[in-house]
Amino acid sequence: MLDSIKKIFRKEKKTSITNVETAPLAEDQLRSVTRESVSINPPHFLVGSGQSVGRQRDHNEDTLYWFNASFANGVNDIPFGLFIVADGMGGHQHGEVASSAAARALGEHIFRKLYSAVLGNSQEMPAESIQEIMESGIKAAQNAVITKAPGGGTTLTAALILGEQVTIGHVGDSRLYYIYPDGRMETMTKDHSLVKRLLDLGQITEEEAKTHPNKNVLYRALGQAEPFRPDIQTTPIPKPGFILICSDGLWGLVDDEDMFRIITAEANPSLACRNLVEAANQAGGPDNITAILIKLN
Amino acid sequence: MVGVGGMGSVYRARDLHFPNVMKLVAVKEMINNAPDPLVRQTIVQNFEREANILVTLNHTAIPQIYDFFSRDDRSYLVLEFIQGKDLEAILTDANAPLQEERVIAWAIELCDVLDFLHSHKPEPIIFRDMKPSNVMVNPQGRSILVDFGIAKNFRTGQKGTMIGTEGYSPPEQYRGDATPVADIYALGATLHHLLTNRDPRLEAPFSFSERPIRSINPRVSIELETVINTSLQYDPADRFQTANDMKEALLSVAKKTGALTRLSVSPVIKNQAIKPVWTFKCEDEIRGSVCYDNGKIYCGCYDNNLYSLDASSGEFLWKFPTQGGLVGKPIVDEGLVFIGSEDKSLYAISTRTGKQAWAFQADGPIRSSPKIAEQHIFFGSDDGYLYAVNLMSNRLTWRVDGGSAIRTSPYISKDFAFTGTELGDFFSVDFRGQVKWRFKAKRAITSSPIVEDGIVFFASLDSQFYALDAKSGWIVWRFRMGKGSISSPAKSDFNVVFGSADNHIYCLEANNSKEIWKFKTEHQVSGSPAIYNNAVYCGTADGTMYCIELKNGQMRWRFNSDGPITGAPVIVNNIIYFGSSDHFIYALYA
Numbered sequence: 025m026l027d028s029i030k031k032i033f034r035k036e037k038k039t040s041i042t043n044v045e046t047a048p049l050a051e052d053q054l055r056s057v058t059r060e061s062v063s064i065n066p067p068h069f070l071v072g073s074g075q076s077v078g079r080q081r082d083h084n085e086d087t088l089y090w091f092n093a094s095f096a097n098g099v100n101d102i103p104f105g106l107f108i109v110a111d112g113m114g115g116h117q118h119g120e121v122a123s124s125a126a127a128r129a130l131g132e133h134i135f136r137k138l139y140s141a142v143l144g145n146s147q148e149m150p151a152e153s154i155q156e157i158m159e160s161g162i163k164a165a166q167n168a169v170i171t172k173a174p175g176g177g178t179t180l181t182a183a184l185i186l187g188e189q190v191t192i193g194h195v196g197d198s199r200l201y202y203i204y205p206d207g208r209m210e211t212m213t214k215d216h217s218l219v220k221r222l223l224d225l226g227q228i229t230e231e232e233a234k235t236h237p238n239k240n241v242l243y244r245a246l247g248q249a250e251p252f253r254p255d256i257q258t259t260p261i262p263k264p265g266f267i268l269i270c271s272d273g274l275w276g277l278v279d280d281e282d283m284f285r286i287i288t289a290e291a292n293p294s295l296a297c298r299n300l301v302e303a304a305n306q307a308g309g310p311d312n313i314t315a316i317l318i319k320l321n
Numbered sequence: 322m323v324g325v326g327g328m329g330s331v332y333r334a335r336d337l338h339f340p341n342v343m344k345l346v347a348v349k350e351m352i353n354n355a356p357d358p359l360v361r362q363t364i365v366q367n368f369e370r371e372a373n374i375l376v377t378l379n380h381t382a383i384p385q386i387y388d389f390f391s392r393d394d395r396s397y398l399v400l401e402f403i404q405g406k407d408l409e410a411i412l413t414d415a416n417a418p419l420q421e422e423r424v425i426a427w428a429i430e431l432c433d434v435l436d437f438l439h440s441h442k443p444e445p446i447i448f449r450d451m452k453p454s455n456v457m458v459n460p461q462g463r464s465i466l467v468d469f470g471i472a473k474n475f476r477t478g479q480k481g482t483m484i485g486t487e488g489y490s491p492p493e494q495y496r497g498d499a500t501p502v503a504d505i506y507a508l509g510a511t512l513h514h515l516l517t518n519r520d521p522r523l524e525a526p527f528s529f530s531e532r533p534i535r536s537i538n539p540r541v542s543i544e545l546e547t548v549i550n551t552s553l554q555y556d557p558a559d560r561f562q563t564a565n566d567m568k569e570a571l572l573s574v575a576k577k578t579g580a581l582t583r584l585s586v587s588p589v590i591k592n593q594a595i596k597p598v599w600t601f602k603c604e605d606e607i608r609g610s611v612c613y614d615n616g617k618i619y620c621g622c623y624d625n626n627l628y629s630l631d632a633s634s635g636e637f638l639w640k641f642p643t644q645g646g647l648v649g650k651p652i653v654d655e656g657l658v659f660i661g662s663e664d665k666s667l668y669a670i671s672t673r674t675g676k677q678a679w680a681f682q683a684d685g686p687i688r689s690s691p692k693i694a695e696q697h698i699f700f701g702s703d704d705g706y707l708y709a710v711n712l713m714s715n716r717l718t719w720r721v722d723g724g725s726a727i728r729t730s731p732y733i734s735k736d737f738a739f740t741g742t743e744l745g746d747f748f749s750v751d752f753r754g755q756v757k758w759r760f761k762a763k764r765a766i767t768s769s770p771i772v773e774d775g776i777v778f779f780a781s782l783d784s785q786f787y788a789l790d791a792k793s794g795w796i797v798w799r800f801r802m803g804k805g806s807i808s809s810p811a812k813s814d815f816n817v818v819f820g821s822a823d824n825h826i827y828c829l830e831a832n833n834s835k836e837i838w839k840f841k842t843e844h845q846v847s848g849s850p851a852i853y854n855n856a857v858y859c860g861t862a863d864g865t866m867y868c869i870e871l872k873n874g875q876m877r878w879r880f881n882s883d884g885p886i887t888g889a890p891v892i893v894n895n896i897i898y899f900g901s902s903d904h905f906i907y908a909l910y911a
Contacts, residue, residue: 102793149795152796153788153796153797154795155797155798155833155834156799186790186795187792187793188790188792191797214525225527227492227555251523252522253523256833257833258797259774260774
C-alpha cells in the first residue's frame, strides 16, 4: 500500500517537470527501466565483485569479502548473504592488515552466530537480535584491528541479507547504495568524514568539499581509540534493483549517473563491476577501488 | 600504573626525597616514537618548553608540577597525585544525566581555571583537551584539570586517510586554531555530555544543537541550557569571548535557579486550562479505544454497552447492550459496527439503527479488538484461539490455537495475520490458517503489533520492545525498557512510538532502535499512542493525556481526566477522542 502511494507520488513529481530534454535511452537501458518485478522461485540473487589497486598506488589496502547461500524447501525459502567492503588506512602495511583483519573477524562472527542458526541442522534461532549480532561482529572486527594492526584503521561497510531484509553495519566512508531500475540511487550509509559533516552543516560548499585540506579525515573508523558505535539499520531489500557496496576509490571518481548507466547496462553483475572499476581507473585511479554488486530480481 | 593513554602511561609513585612520609606523586610517561631524529628533538624541546610554563602555575584546580625530565625515547612529568574520580567515571557509574546543581558548581570552577590559564602572560595557555576524562573530582568535590595538551606534542602525523578524534572539539580545530574560545566550546560540550549522558563521541561532530539538553533531560533549567548553547556556537564569534564571561553567566543562572544553595527546584509545568469540546458520561469505566467513522464515535464501555455518539456534538445516538464488559476497539465495515464482548460473543450491529445484525460465539471472553480484511473478521479470545470469521456467511473459516489467551488486536498484512498471547507467544498465520512461524517472549504480549516494511513491532511485559522480521520471526532488533509494557506502538515514517510501565513514552528510529527521545510522565503509561500532525498523543495510568512534539519529545499540552487511560486516542479533523476509566468520553482540540 505504501509502495503504491509512493509510486503515485513519484509519478506526480515527474509530470510536473516539463521541457526537459533527455537523451534517448539505449535499447538495453529501456529494457531495464521498464522491467517489471519478475517472481523468481526460490528467491535468490546474483552477485559480482571487482577490485583494483588503482593507477597511482603501489599496493592495495581494500578488502572485499562475501558469501551467499540459499535454502529452499517450499515452506521456508531463505536467501542468506554477507557482503563486506573494508578500506584500510594508516600508512605502510597497516592498512591492508587492518581491512583484512576486520573483514575476516566480522565474517567469522556472522558465520558462527547466524549461518549455522539459519541454515544449520539445529535451526535454533539465537537469542540475540540480528542487529545485536551485527554490532558484536563489528566490535570483534574493531578488536582484530587493534591487535593485528595497531596504529592502522579501516572503514567497514557490511550488508547482511536474510530473507527480504538487509541489515547494514557501517563505519567510515565506504558506501552502500540502493539502486532502482527507474533511476533512483539512494545512499543508505552516511559518510563518517569531517568534510561531509561540514557540508551537511552548510559550513562549506560542494566545491570547497572537493578540495578541502581535511578531505581524508574520518571521524569514525575501526582502529580508533575513542569509543564509537557503528551505524546499524535494517531495511527491505530493493526489489527489483541492486545493492552496491564500494570504497571511496569508486564513488569519489565516478558520478552517480555513470554508475547507474554502467550497472544497468550489463545483465551480468560481475561484468558490471569490472566496468565500474575500469571507469574509476579511467578517471585517474588515484586510490584502491573495490565494489560488490548484488542484483535482486 | 594508574592509566594508559595513546602516548604512554601514568604511574603512581612515591617521592623518595621525603623518606619519613608517604608522599605520592603521579608520573606521566610519554614515548617519543617519531622516526626522524630532528622531529624527535623538536618534540622534546616543545615538551620541555611547555613543562617550564606549567611548573610556574599555581592554582587549586591545576595539579602541581614537581619535576620533568627526558631519557632516551621517553619524557617524564612528575606531578601532584590527585585522589578521586574523573567525570567520565562518575558519569559511567551514574549511568544517567548528572544533577544540574553538581554540574553547575564544577562548571564555575572550570571557568575559573580556564580564565586563569587564558589570562597567563605573556602568552595565554590553551588547555586544548577539555573533556570529562580530563577533569578529576577530588574527595572534597572540587574539580581539577588533569591532562594538559602537552602530550599532544608526541602525536605524530599521518598521511592519507586518517582518523581524527571528535566529540568535544570545536570545528575550528581543523584549521589548527587553538584559542580560548576553543576551550569554551569544549567546556560546553563537556557540560552537555554530563547533563544528558549522551556521549558526543558517539554522535556526528558538531551536532549538539540537534540534541537540545532539555529534550533529553527536562529537569535542566532553561537558563543553564541557554548558557551552554552559547558556548557551543559553531562560529567562535558567537560564543562567550572569555571564560570569565561564561563564569558570570553561570553564576547568575545559579543565583536564579538556586542551584548553588542546593535547593532542588522541580520544573514548572504549565497546566494549560484545556476545555473539552464535549464530554459524554457512560455508566462504567472505558478501558478500550474509541472508533471514529463517518461523523460518528463508537465506544465500548465496561457497563456492557456499545455507544454511538455524534462526533461533533457528543450527542447520544444509540447504545447496544451486551452481556459482558467491552474492552476492545470497535471497527466499522459496510454499515455494520463490530465489537467483541466479555460475554464471549462478537457482535455485528447496524450503525444506523443500533440493532444487532448477527453475532458469533467464541469459547471465551473477547477482549481483542477485531480487524477486517478479505471479507473476513479476525480477532482473538481468552479461549486461546485466533478466529477468522467470514463476513458474508457469518461462519467460522478457521481458528488457530495460540496456546493462551489472545488479547492483542491482530494485525493483517500481505496475506498474513500477526498476534501475541498472554503466555508470551507471538505468531504469524497465513490466510489458510497455517502457522508460518512462532516467536516466544519471556512474558505476556498484550501490546497489539503493527507491521510496516516487513517488520513487526510490539512490546512485551518482559521489558523488551521487539522488531521482528515479518517473514521469518527473527529478531531484527530489541529495545530494553525499564519495565514491561502493554502499550501498542504507533508508527510514523521513520519512528516508532510506545509507552511503558517505566513511566516513559519512547520514540525510536524504526530501522535501528536508536532512541530519538523519551518523555517522562508522572505515572505508568498504560495507554497507547497515536500520531497526528507531528505530535504524539498518549494517555497514562494517572489519567493524563499528553500531547508531545514528535520531532523532539517536548510537551505541547496535557489534560487530566480522573481515571487511568488505557486505550489509544483517535484524532480526526483536529479533534482528539478518547475514553477514560473515569467513565467519560472526551473530545478535545488536538
